[in-house]
Amino acid sequence: MARRRRGLPVDGVLLLDKPQGMSSNHALQRARRLLQAQKAGHTGTLDPMATGLLPVCLGEATKFSSHLLEADKVYRTRVRLGEITATGDAEGEVIERRAVKSFDDDEIESVLARFRGDIEQVPPMYSALKHRGRPLYQLAREGKTIERAPRRVTVYDTRLLGRDEAGFELEVTCSKGTYIRTLAEDIGQALECGAHITALRRLRTGPFADDAMLTLEALEARGGQAEREAALLPADVLVAHLPCFEVDDMSAGRLLQGQQALTDTAGLSEDSPARLYRDGVFLGLVTVIAAGVIAPRRLVASTH
Template sequence: MARRRRGRPLSGVLLFDKPAGMTSNHALQRVRRLFNAQKAGHTGTLDPMATGLLPICFGEATKFTAWLLDADKRYTAGVALGTTTDTGDREGAVLARAPVPALDEAALGDTLSRFTGEQWQLPPMYSALKHQGRPLYEYAREGVEIERARRQVSIYHVGLLARRELGFELDVRVSKGTYVRTLIEDIGAAIGCGAHLDALRRLATGPFDERQPMVTLDALEVMSEAERDARLLPSESLVAHLPVLEADPAGCRRLRNGQTIRLPTGELVVGSLAQLFGTPDDASGRTFLGLVRVTEAGQCAPQRLVATAAGQTGE
């Protein structure tokens, strides 16, 4: 007999403000226990040193985390000039020191502008990328260097926010797969003195940004269960960038049986994804059903569906 999973079967997305010094997995487990949730997952690792936006998904929302892993990100990054480290950030061992040249605003702006657009990055050894089933940082801690392939990333914006002694603060907007530590090391090399990342805060990922209130661990700990649940966004917020289609009850039944349905797909191209809403037989009103893929004009197939009509917050 299958063992019943402990916890509440709620679904939704929490915009969590991860504190410094905590791994993303530790943050996930702390939040999951506070909500007493059956199932939870996060949408992309933040380094322990980093703070800021870590969307945590519960229940049916975990089915849609892949669409956020591929999303663009925005950060504020603190840059310390004149020192390089083996990790590329302030937590690593110092590799070299060099005098910091005098930089006027125009020269610094010109240097930063060279790092926008398509760039080739070499992933750092201190990263969670896997080699033969092990993360690269495990090899790095053993003093083993693994050959890595450079990969192309997009850096949409690198803007100067503030100057400070021997460094500055940047506003950075990047594509998935971009290592901000590597970007900072490359900027330091271009300036000629080396640099490392000494602070990082994520402000945005995909459809979520700093305009939507994040909640801290301290705040969650003093909330009631109802207050915590009220902070959850619906599962469909993870895929809010996708177009919306509607299905009638008969279409809902067909989809749940794995069948294709006919829908007015309009200008959606074959192969594209869309959110699907409808009123299934077991729901009292319009609800999010999941994602469908356009297989031909006017026809869709199920791509990723919620298990029941109760795929909303407070399930």
């Protein structure tokens, strides 16, 4: 007999402001308990040191979280020059100190320009990437170093926000998979003085920005279940960039039973994903399999 899942069937997306010093999973579980949700998942981890936007998907929204994993991100970070740490951030031991010469803004901008566009990064050892089933950070804590292949990422912009004798503050707009710690280390190497980050905050993930975030404390202060659920965005915000179909009851019934349905697919090619609605209610995703024909791709389990 299947075990009944504990909690309530809460569906939606919470834009959580992850606090410093807490892992993404711990923050996720705290939010899930506050909402009494049966199921929850996040859309890309933040380091414990980092703060900011962590979209938490609840219930049926977890089915569409992969679309946000692919999204571009915006970060604000503080870069300290002259010190290289084991982890690339302020939580690691300082393993090397170097003299820092006096830089003017033009010199810094010249180096930043070298790290815009498509670049290659070697993932840090202190990361959640796995080697033979084990996260690299576990191996790093054992003093082991594994060879990592470079990865191509895109840095759309690195904007210098301010600077002082210790370092500078940057706003970075980048593709998925970009390690800001590694970017700061590489910039430090290019400046010939080394660097690590002392602060990191995620400001944007895909269409979501930090001005709509809630802290765990603010969520808890909302009191009742209804008030807390009112903070959630609907699951279809995760796929709002996709085209959509509004179908009648007969077509919806066919699709919900795993069958194909006929509709106007003008302008869409085969294999195109699209949102599906009946009477304005989101039913999930379908795929165009031929001109005028759609088939279920990932549907919600219910429309409560």
